[in-house]
Each structure stands twice: as C-alpha cells, then as structure tokens.
C-alpha cells in the first residue's frame with residue numbers, strides 16, 4: 261500500500277520528496293493521507309461512489325480556490341490550494357481506477373470538533389461569513405451541481421421512505437423512536453422547506469458542509485482556513501448557517517451514544533450567529549436573515565434523516581465503525597433537534613431581534 265502511495269504522490273508537483281506518508285482519520289467520505297517532506301501535503305483518494313463527476317468536482321474546487329486567492333486581503337484566511345500533477349492535470353487516476361488529488365497542508369493548524377470558547381464560535385461565524393461574501397461576485401451558474409438535492413428535504417424524505425420500505429427486519433429493529441421523531445417533525449419541516457422555496461431567496465455559492473471541524477485554527481485559537489471544499493455548490497445561505505450551528509452548538513459529538521449529553525448550547529449559537537450575520541451583512545437580504553431562525557432545526561432534521569436512511573439501507577454511505585453507528589448518529593441529531601425546538605424563541609431573538 262505504502263509503495264503505491266509513494267508512486268501516487270510522485271505524480272504531483274510537490275516541492276522535494278515526501279518521505280513519510282501516513283493515514284489521517286477525518287471525514288466520513290474519502291481516504292486521506294498526510295505526505296510529509298520539505299513541504300507537507302494532504303493526499304486523498306476521492307470517493308467515486310459519492311462523487312461520480314470527478315472532473316466537475318475538481319473544476320468547482322479549482323474555480324473557488326482561485327477566486328478566493330484573487331480576493332487578496334478581502335478574504336483574510338489561508339486557502340487549501342490544489343497541487344496539480346506534473347502534467348498539469350488536477351487529479352490522478354491509478355491503475356485500479358482510483359481517483360487521487362492533492363492539496364497543500366496548512367502547517368501549525370489544529371482541528372476541533374466543537375468550540376472551546378465563544379470566541380472560537382465567533383471566529384467560525386466571521387470566517388464563514390467572509391467566505392460567502394468573497395464568493396458573492398462569482399456567478400453561481402459556473403459551478404457544477406454535483407450532488408443534486410443535497411439539502412432538499414423532499415429528496416431526502418423520498419430516500420428515507422424508500423429505505424423504510426425496503427429495510428431488512430434486522431435494520432428496522434430499534435428504529436422505532438427515530439421513526440416516530442421523523443414523523444412528528446415531518447409536516448413542520450416540509451412547511452419550512454416550501455416557504456423557503458417560495459420566498460425567492462438568492463441562490464449563492466455556499467460551502468454546504470460547514471461542520472465545525474472544517475475550520476482550521478492556529479495555536480491561539482484564531483481561524484486559519486476553511487477546508488473541505490467538495491460540496492461548494494449553489495444553495496441558500498441558510499444551509500451553511502444551519503449546518504454550522506448543528507455542530508458547533510451541540511454540547512456532545514455527532515457520535516455520542518449517551519443522548520443525555522446532547523444539548524443545544526445557546527451561548528455558542530449566539531457568538532456564532534452574531535459574527536456570521538455581521539460579516540455577511542453587505543449582501544444579506546432581509547428575507548434571508550429571517551430564514552436563518554429555523555435553519556438549524558431544518559438541517560439537523562435533514563442530517564438525522566440522512567443517518568437514519570443510511571442505517572436502514574445497510575451503511576453504504578457514511579463510514580461506520582460498528583453495527584448501529586448510523587442509528588446512534590441519527591438519535592443524537594434528533595435529540596439535538598428537540599432541544600433546539602425548546603429554545604427556538606431565544607434563537608429568534610438573536611436573529612430577528614424579537615423578544616420572547
């Protein structure tokens with residue numbers, strides 16, 4: 261394995277020779293390695309099942325990273341630039357049909373699954389707002405829609421109901437509580453989704469995977485770089501806001517088995533939301549701002565549904581460490597959702613300024 265990785269790394273235009281190549285445990289989708297040498301690089305085997313259009317994927321990332329780079333000081337963060345092949349291409353296809361790409365490693369960077377202070381939550385708000393603002397003058401139609409319906413509830417609900425119908429008894433066992441939660445929120449979520457569609461909100465270039473651990477920090481806990489640009493596609497601002505809140509304002513992790521530890525952290529939410537709204541304010545429309553209140557509930561519901569669907573389907577999408585892992589993840593999302601529901605009025609106060 262290491263020998264062939266060496267060969268793969270040697271296809272890219274790196275500075276010097278990479279002498280140590282080791283696996284990095286991150287994300288549910290790709291296989292990731294760190295190649296260390298005079299300079300260090302991240303090398304990934306792209307999940308071709310999830311991203312069938314590799315050339316569209318790499319086109320999007322190239323377009324977005326070069327646009328951000330041109331913005332100079334207007335986007336004051338580091339950018340995970342692609343490293344091209346020696347022949348100029350953006351990805352390498354190995355003898356087994358595996359697709360590989362390389363990015364510069366950002367030295368001194370640290371990853372956190374959740375913020376350790378409200379300042380860190382605010383840093384995320386500022387960085388994400390700046391990212392969307394910096395891309396607001398790039399035509400959204402230039403990007404390929406790689407994963408159609410990614411944050412579309414009608415699409416996800418259809419996938420879920422199909423999985424429910426075809427699931428094996430073994431997979432259906434113990435899903436009762438999650439199925440009931442899905443049913444309980446179904447109507448309200450669909451109503452929000454319809455309202456959003458009919459509100460004529462601007463379609464922007466957004467990140468679409470704003471987990472807290474997709475922001476790198478330096479040793480002083482200041483934001484360094486927003487990474488994982490695979491899903492940068494056209495979408496609504498509320499998707500990025502909602503997904504960020506889903507991860508940064510959960511007192512527990514996505515994989516937590518003890519749901520008693522799952523709680524919505526209003527302080528982190530507030531710190532993030534205020535900074536996000538402020539940094540995106542030059543382009544933020546009033547209807548968009550209002551749409552943010554319910555967004556964390558919508559995205560948390562959608563994510564719970566996606567985990568539950570994958571459990572019912574036999575864990576083909578998300579990497580799992582044990583039987584029932586996806587069901588644990590779904591339960592965590594749904595408990596978080598219920599706590600968000602209980603605190604919705606306080607969230608509205610932050611976004612819309614109305615008193616409870």
Ligand code: GN1
Nearest residue numbers: 287288289310469471488491514563
């Ligand atoms: C996947 O593996 P990662 O962190 O890149 C998923 C996201 C989910 C997330 C949940 C392309 O992201 O949409 O929110 O898992 N990415 C894709 O942890 O489906």
Ligand code: MG
Nearest residue numbers: 287469488490
């Ligand atoms: Mg990702």
